[in-house]
Amino acid sequence: MTSLSFTLTSIEAFCIRVPVKMPIKVAFGTFRDRPMVLLRVVDTEGVEGWGEAWANWPASGAEHRARLAIDLGERVVGRRFESPEAMFQQLSRELEVLVLQTLEVGPIAQVIAGLDIACWDLVARRAAKPLHQMLSDREVSRVPVYVTGINPDQPEVFAAARQAEGFKAFKLKTGFGHDKDVHNLQAMREVLGLDAVLTCDSNQNLDLPSAVAFAQAIAPLNLSWFEEPLRVDAPEADWQALARASSTPLAGGENFHGLQFDQALASPVLQVIQPDITKWGGISGNASVARRAVAAGKRYCPHYFGGGISLLASLQVLAAVGGEGLLEFDAHPNLGREAVVGDLLPVQDGSVPVPTGPGLGAVPDLARLVGHQTWTGRIQA
Incomplete structure (x- = not known):
């Protein structure tokens, strides 16, 4: 052993x-x-x-x-x-x-x-x-990814360039005004096509009436999730009301810690669970949350917007637990990522390889x- x-x-x-x-x-x-x-x-x-x-x-x-x-x-x-x-x-x-x-x-x-x-x-x-083999016996060679950090200024142009590089899933930053956000998502859907996975993230920016109105406006666009529409500490009744009004699955978790995950996993409100491995829990806490999320029929999609170590750690946990989750992938230039990952994670057909080296699979340069x-x-x- x-x-x-x-x-x-x-x-x-x-x-x-x-x-x-x-x-x-x-x-x-x-x-x-x-x-x-x-x-x-x-x-x-x-x-x-x-x-x-x-x-x-x-x-x-x-x-x-x-x-x-x-x-x-x-x-x-x-x-x-x-x-x-x-x-x-x-x-x-x-x-x-x-x-x-x-x-x-x-x-x-x-x-x-x-x-x-x-x-x-x-x-x-x-x-x-490899670290994922310390966490499970799953045989896995690749994990699916999605582009994150897409700015609200002509996002369809940035997203189309990433699509040409092999990405198939995209997340737009919203919370910049109802009309602008809806227009941007419509433009992205038109440019990327019906088969592209499209999501959005409001970073806790909306109140309940605004979130309901936005959810109804984007319903025809078939988004895979609507992330952090309300404040994390908004009343549970508000979250439940939004879940009832939204045909788009709700997502969250990057700003949870500890027992908040137990509550989220026990509730039907969030269908996509997104802890950040460097914000709370590390491998130990996140592997537990991820396993329970998958067992509960939810999607485990780890939140990421950092350097290369956190990207690899998120990848290793996702590879270990499986399910229908996607790895958040920052496609902006980022030396803190590049000096760790290098060319280890080439995107092809919407996914990246799981590193086969020991531990996380790389060390910082x-x-x-x-x-x-x-x-x-x-x-x-």
Whole structure:
């Protein structure tokens, strides 16, 4: 039996911010650079593993998360854990009071997630197995993908270019006004054709009347899902009312954590479950959510908008659990992705290959990123 136990001797954090040439617009703001927080762990056998902590907004929060990873890493190095999941659960319990003390529920959860990913990568590398094979016995060679981060300015042009590259599924950022959003989706459907998978994401931007009106307006376009139309903390009655009024399946989960997933899985409101592997849970938490989502007949479509480590981690969990889910794939230029993934994930016929190398399947090329590092730190036993 493959051993999952480990003792870490060091944790390193790398904060990276790369300016973008074309700003990326979402309902809550504009991305003018792409931040990334990478974590490298090493065990007593000298095996390393790589993780990533969520840090995509605001960019100025990335350095905070990198420093926090070193501070919290003091609780991890030198301790023996029976598995990455055991570390995830133990560290989460130990930090509950700190969360209450600081109200840093997000950054703390994101650092724990990054450490969890790194430790899973480590134990899989030590076993010389792809990470998905540590999570299940499924035989899988490819996973389907969809283009994300499509701006509201002539989205059909960007999407058509991606379609020519081999993509078959697309998600438009909405929340920029009813008429503009509906027009953009109509233009995309006309250009991409009836066979293309089309979805939209409002980033919690609408109230119930606006969401109902929008759902009714887009019904003829046959979207595969309507993502985060309402605030995550909107009354359950509002979500139920929207689900009844919408012929388009509702999606969400990137801003859930912990017990919120239990509630979402028990409810018929969300048909597409979208946790972010770097925002909460890492491999341990997300694999559990994904398995239960598939068992409940829902689609597990992991949320992603980060660097290459989080993309590979999301891919590995999706490959392990199967179902009808799609991998979110950022098709914008992104050095934080490219310096990890390289040419490992060529898109063909709407899907990408599952890496066959050990662990996540790749490691960051730090030489390509060194000019964009804004902070680095290290803690050792």
